[in-house]
Amino acid sequence: MIEVNDLHKSFNKKIDVLKGITTTIHDGEKIAIIGPSGSGKSTFLRCLNCLDDPTGGQILYNGVDIANPKVDINFYRRKMSMVFQQFNLFNNKTVLDNIMLAPMYFGIKNRKATGKTRQQVKTEVRQKAYSLLEKIGLADKADAYPSQLSGGQKQRVAIIRALAMDPEVMLFDEPTSALDPEMVGEVLAVMKKLAASGMTMVIVTHEMGFAREVADRIMFIDDGIIMEEGTPKEIFDNPQCARLKDFLSKVL
Amino acid sequence: MTFVIQGEKMGNFGLRYQVFKEELIDNHGYEKVLEGLKNTILIAVVGLIIGIVIGIIIASIEVMPKYRILPKILNRLCHVYVAFFRGTPLVVQLLVGYYVLRPMMGLTINALDSCMLIYGLNSGAYVSEIMRGGINSVDPGQMEGGRAIGFKYSTTMFKIIIPQAVKNILPTLGNEFIALIKDTSIVSFVGALDLYVAFKYIGTNNYEFMVPYLAMALVYIVLVLFITLLIKLMERSLKKSDRSK
Ligand SMILES: Nc1ncnc2c1ncn2[C@@H]1O[C@H](COP(=O)(O)OP(=O)(O)OP(=O)(O)O)[C@@H](O)[C@H]1O
Ligand SMILES: [Mg+2]
Numbered sequence: 001m002i003e004v005n006d007l008h009k010s011f012n013k014k015i016d017v018l019k020g021i022t023t024t025i026h027d028g029e030k031i032a033i034i035g036p037s038g039s040g041k042s043t044f045l046r047c048l049n050c051l052d053d054p055t056g057g058q059i060l061y062n063g064v065d066i067a068n069p070k071v072d073i074n075f076y077r078r079k080m081s082m083v084f085q086q087f088n089l090f091n092n093k094t095v096l097d098n099i100m101l102a103p104m105y106f107g108i109k110n111r112k113a114t115g116k117t118r119q120q121v122k123t124e125v126r127q128k129a130y131s132l133l134e135k136i137g138l139a140d141k142a143d144a145y146p147s148q149l150s151g152g153q154k155q156r157v158a159i160i161r162a163l164a165m166d167p168e169v170m171l172f173d174e175p176t177s178a179l180d181p182e183m184v185g186e187v188l189a190v191m192k193k194l195a196a197s198g199m200t201m202v203i204v205t206h207e208m209g210f211a212r213e214v215a216d217r218i219m220f221i222d223d224g225i226i227m228e229e230g231t232p233k234e235i236f237d238n239p240q241c242a243r244l245k246d247f248l249s250k251v252l
Numbered sequence: 253m254t255f256v257i258q259g260e261k262m263g264n265f266g267l268r269y270q271v272f273k274e275e276l277i278d279n280h281g282y283e284k285v286l287e288g289l290k291n292t293i294l295i296a297v298v299g300l301i302i303g304i305v306i307g308i309i310i311a312s313i314e315v316m317p318k319y320r321i322l323p324k325i326l327n328r329l330c331h332v333y334v335a336f337f338r339g340t341p342l343v344v345q346l347l348v349g350y351y352v353l354r355p356m357m358g359l360t361i362n363a364l365d366s367c368m369l370i371y372g373l374n375s376g377a378y379v380s381e382i383m384r385g386g387i388n389s390v391d392p393g394q395m396e397g398g399r400a401i402g403f404k405y406s407t408t409m410f411k412i413i414i415p416q417a418v419k420n421i422l423p424t425l426g427n428e429f430i431a432l433i434k435d436t437s438i439v440s441f442v443g444a445l446d447l448y449v450a451f452k453y454i455g456t457n458n459y460e461f462m463v464p465y466l467a468m469a470l471v472y473i474v475l476v477l478f479i480t481l482l483i484k485l486m487e488r489s490l491k492k493s494d495r496s497k
Contacts, residue, residue, distance in 0.1 A: 051399060078402035088397030092415045101411070102401040165401060 001027045001062055001200065002048065002080075002169065008056030009043055017043045019224035020057070025169070025202060030195050032211035032232075033204045035221040036247055041204045044221060045171050048202065049073075049080045078106065081162035085174040087154040089146040089161070096142040099129040099161045106165075125164075132160040136190055152183030156190050163194070170194070172203040208251055212236055220244045263462060272454065272463035281454040288450030289471065295367050295439065295446070296432040300379075302372025303428070307379025310334065311417075312409055314380070315387050330380070337377035343438055346370055350442040363444040367436075375432060382424050386417035419490060426483035430476055437472075447471055 002025040009018040017040045025031060033041050046052040047067075048059060054067045066076045089098050107114075107121035116124075133139040136156045146154055155175055162170055175191065176184045188210050195201060195214045205211055211218055211232065218235040220228045220243075228235065228244050236252075239245045275281045310330045316323045337345065349370040350363065361369070390413050398408025418425075440449045451468040455461040 049400065051396065074399075074402040074404055077400060082400040084393065084396065084400070086393050088391075088393040088400070090394060090397060090412050091391075092412065092419070102403070105407070106402070161401070 001025060003060040004048070004057070005060070006057040007044070007047060007054055007059065007067075009040075009047055009052060010055050017224055018047065018054075021221075021224075021226055023219070023226060023229070025200065028198050028200055030201045030214050030216050031203065031219060032215035032217075033202065033219045033221055034206070034208070034211060034235075034247070034251075035219075035227075039222045040224045041221050042173050045082075045173050045202060045204055048171060049077050049082060051077075051082070078102070078165050079167055080169045080171055081165050081167040082171040083155070083158050083162050083173070083175050085178050087146070087151075087158045087178070089154055089158055091146050094143050094145055095133070095138070095149070095157050096126075096129055098146070098157060099132065099164045100125050102161075103128070103164050103166075129160075129164060132164060133157075135193075136160055150183060151179045152186045155179065155183075155187045159187070159190055159194070169200040169202065172201065172205070174204050174206065176205070176207060206251065208236070220247070222247070265462070268460055268463045271458050271460050272467065275454045275457055275464075276467075279457070281450070284445070284450040284453050285447070285471075288445055288447040289475075291364055291439070291444060292433060292436045292446045292475075295364070295371050295436045295444075296429060298368040299371030299375050299432050300425070300429050302369070303375025303379045303432075304383075304425070306372065306376025307381075307383045308414060310376065310380035311383035311387055312406075312414075314384050317405070334377045334380060337374050342371075342374055342435055343441055345374055346438065346441050349373075363439070363442050366442060367439045367444050371432060371435070375428065378428055378431075379425070382421050382428065383417060386421035386424075387413055389420050390416045422490065423483060423487055426479070426486075429483075430479055433475060433479065434472070 004021055004023050004025075007018055007021040008016070010016045021044060033044065035041050043052055047054045050059075050066060050073050053069070057067065058065045059067045061076055061079070064071060064076075066073060089095075090101065093101060103125045104122060107116070107125055108118055111118065111121055114121075130139060130142065133142055136159075138153060138156060141149060141153065141157075146157075149157065155178075159170075159175070172191070176187050179187065184207070188207065191201070191203070191210075192214060201214075203211070203215070213232075215232055217229060218232055219226050220235065220241075222243050228239065228241050235244070236248065239248055276285070310333065313323065313326045313330050316327075318324050318327060346367070350366050353359075354361070354366060359366075394412050394416065395405075395408055398412045399405070403411070436446050437448050439446050440452075447468055451464040452461075455464040
């Protein structure tokens, strides 16, 4: 469903961060991206939805090259929603409004096509938001502001905010790295449920246990390229390149 | 007798006060004062509203990514605008606006409306700087969050960034409002009636200016203290909504 061809990214025409990445992400696949700090993992993820514009290569989303500046990237970003390390919940909105904002906005904008009234859109979106909140056990926080939530709660809300847009792929950039250790579990639990539901997921993570358990494929990115990739078994139990062996010896 | 001697010591304050009181109440001077007060507040309030609108527009242009040519040109224009209104005295802007531009452009608006407009244009230059600081103080992650859910730059700006920026700069905007109130004391240059004109009018009848101008100063002080209090209350209620809502 996503084909990445020879993806390059440099900042300010000088610093080459991605030096040619080619891979295919299949429907329903769970991919974990691991690698040392500064190797380009976040940049790769952010290029997938063009939050950072690629400076070379193609990203074919169901055949459409979304790296082309002429495509309506906002449309594709709703199909590939992203969860950030720092949550990035909207501080001026309640939890409920954070979740409802995008579906409401686009639901109302497209209501001609769907033949729904403004009120119908609102009722539907609200119902869905509440049912998502219930799934993560935070329905009682619907009217709270982000500043009143713990890190783990914020990230769980951020995940269902991304989910509320009915994305086809979800991109996670170190979703648990900014959390206190005791909150990591609750966020990983939500992500595991999501994985079990069949969602296509691309996850940059330092949680090796989680990667091993959930991922179908693991990508080891170093120095701006995919140095090695394979099943968790291949990567963790039988690493080939020296850089990966070295990396694993440090993190495991 | 003693009254007069003591009075003379204080520049005959008692007598002068009597004259002022008579002019203010019996000769309906208070009507002028009230009208002046109304105009002062009107110019400051409308000026601030226009200023906020212009300020938001300019600040939004200034923080826009500038890959294309249009934002670059707009940005240049905004710089000229801000430089002009910050670089010339307000009196000059008033005089040029009212006596030069108004007739040249064939406008028929009266002095009061002209003042509101010119104070708004002037305030816009200052608010834009405040606003830009406010926008820059918002965590860049908020913009990323907006873009990641498929909002355009401008939609994210207006729905997410600017509301937070406005909240951050509310105290500074309060100061801008107080500055505007004080700056209205020169609108008589173009013939608008404000507090200064009202109290001068009261004094002119008897050529007695001591008490009227003292009263004018008091009115300004009370007005500014009152607004300061309102700003404090507003800030506090905003902080509360941060915590409990
Ligand atoms: N906006 C930017 N401008 C310039 N350089 C950048 C920018 N973003 C990232 N870089 C550089 O690109 C390189 C890769 O960054 P990236 O964030 O992708 O690394 P990472 O693998 O995600 O690391 P970490 O594990 O620390 O998050 C780094 O050297 C970084 O300094
Ligand atoms: Mg990173």
